[in-house]
Amino acid sequence: MERPPLNRNLAGFGTTVFAEMSALAQRTGAINLGQGFPDTDGPEAVREAAVRALRDGRGNQYPPGPGVPELRRAVADHQHRWYGTEYDPDSEVLVTAGATEAIAAALLALVEPGDEVIALEPYYDSYAACIAMAGGTRVPVTLRPSDGAFVLDPDELRAAVTPRTRLILLNTPHNPTGTVLTREELAVVATIAQEHDLLVVTDEVYEHLVFEGEHVPLASLPGMRERTVTISSAGKTFSFTGWKIGWITGPPELVTAVRTAKQFLTYVSGGPFQYAVAEALRLPGSYFRGFLEDLRGKRDLLATGLAEAGFGVFRPQGTYFVTADIRPLGRTNGVAFCRALPERVGVVAIPNAVFYDHADAGAPFVRFAFCKRPEVLAEAVARLKAL
Numbered sequence: 001m002e003r004p005p006l007n008r009n010l011a012g013f014g015t016t017v018f019a020e021m022s023a024l025a026q027r028t029g030a031i032n033l034g035q036g037f038p039d040t041d042g043p044e045a046v047r048e049a050a051v052r053a054l055r056d057g058r059g060n061q062y063p064p065g066p067g068v069p070e071l072r073r074a075v076a077d078h079q080h081r082w083y084g085t086e087y088d089p090d091s092e093v094l095v096t097a098g099a100t101e102a103i104a105a106a107l108l109a110l111v112e113p114g115d116e117v118i119a120l121e122p123y124y125d126s127y128a129a130c131i132a133m134a135g136g137t138r139v140p141v142t143l144r145p146s147d148g149a150f151v152l153d154p155d156e157l158r159a160a161v162t163p164r165t166r167l168i169l170l171n172t173p174h175n176p177t178g179t180v181l182t183r184e185e186l187a188v189v190a191t192i193a194q195e196h197d198l199l200v201v202t203d204e205v206y207e208h209l210v211f212e213g214e215h216v217p218l219a220s221l222p223g224m225r226e227r228t229v230t231i232s233s234a235g236k237t238f239s240f241t242g243w244k245i246g247w248i249t250g251p252p253e254l255v256t257a258v259r260t261a262k263q264f265l266t267y268v269s270g271g272p273f274q275y276a277v278a279e280a281l282r283l284p285g286s287y288f289r290g291f292l293e294d295l296r297g298k299r300d301l302l303a304t305g306l307a308e309a310g311f312g313v314f315r316p317q318g319t320y321f322v323t324a325d326i327r328p329l330g331r332t333n334g335v336a337f338c339r340a341l342p343e344r345v346g347v348v349a350i351p352n353a354v355f356y357d358h359a360d361a362g363a364p365f366v367r368f369a370f371c372k373r374p375e376v377l378a379e380a381v382a383r384l385k386a387l
């Protein structure tokens with residue numbers, strides 16, 4: 001067969017590093033700080049809400065295509081409660097199968113072959129695959145290490161725009177660097193988007209995990225609501241990553257476009273979980289504060305431990321990942337380092353290089369997830385100190 005079975009747009013998207021590293025973790029019994037999922041479930045009340053919905057027969061058959069009205073209303077109320085933005089639950093909210101489907105549907109809906117999509121590098125791995133599936137060309141803008149953080153250079157962003165640019169794909173708080181874009185940085189993004197009439201898709205799944213500064217939704221900036229699709233998900237905020245309930249908010253014409261693509265992907269998903277997430281979004285402020293403080297403690301435990309183990313540490317402003325620099329340990333190749341780490345000390349991390357087009361820029365960095373029980377993090381730190 002001359003032609004490979006896999007659509008050539010997807011060449012190079014073989015096995016993800018997460019699969020490779022999780023398999024390694026299993027084989028070696030290593031502590032898996034690779035993939036970002038919590039090792040304890042979210043609130044009991046939310047779990048019970050899902051059980052109730054199942055038992056009451058709510059959502060056991062196809063829910064409405066855009067999502068159940070209770071959840072769409074809860075998403076709209078959540079955006080208003082936290083950010084003061086107004087969305088109409090009927091025309092400006094769409095429920096998706098996690099943020100992952102929202103990203104896919106948004107890119108398939110808004111990007112045509114030949115369009116360029118600017119994405120912050122390092123980027124969450126599904127961005128590259130979804131841009132490719134849409135036939136677009138990704139144009140990475142590299143976040144550069146400076147003073148213990150990864151920062152966006154506005155001039156680099158401006159220089160990345162061409163007549164073919166269709167949209168900017170943003171992510172704040174940012175996985176894997178932990179950077180939280182400031183209001184000033186977002187204002188630059190907004191200016192560029194408006195000057196060049198670009199759309200923006202912004203992935204804000206870590207919106208409730210900001211330790212320093214504040215989460216500013218790009219759509220809340222002047223002139224941005226009408227050109228911005230905002231994505232979020234229950235997985236991270238409520239620690240139910242297996243439920244895969246996500247959503248987008250945006251102006252009616254963009255939401256309609258995304259819904260058009262989404263209806264042929266999953267059509268609908270997670271009926272009973274949608275009702276439970278509607279209740280979760282209405283949890284009192286104490287839940288959100290408790291969640292943040294719990295993760296802050298875990299961040300401090302891991303970041304401090306990594307520094308004591310000899311890594312250079314980028315203390316994250318947000319998300320539940322720490323990016324660490326292996327050069328102080330006398331190493332430069334993160335991929336080789338991560339492949340050897342489980343056998344050497346029994347810990348799994350992810351090499352940031354896989355999140356880059358310019359792999360050199362990410363070569364010495366590795367990512368650890370800290371959404372794990374404190375005793376697991378403490379044991380991982382103890383093992384890493386053997387390096």
Ligand SMILES: Cc1ncc(COP(=O)(O)O)c(C=O)c1O
Nearest residue numbers: 098099100124175205233235246
């Ligand atoms: C930046 C980012 N976006 C999206 C997702 C996926 O979210 P979901 O599980 O809701 O599909 C993740 C999960 O790790 C993520 O880190």
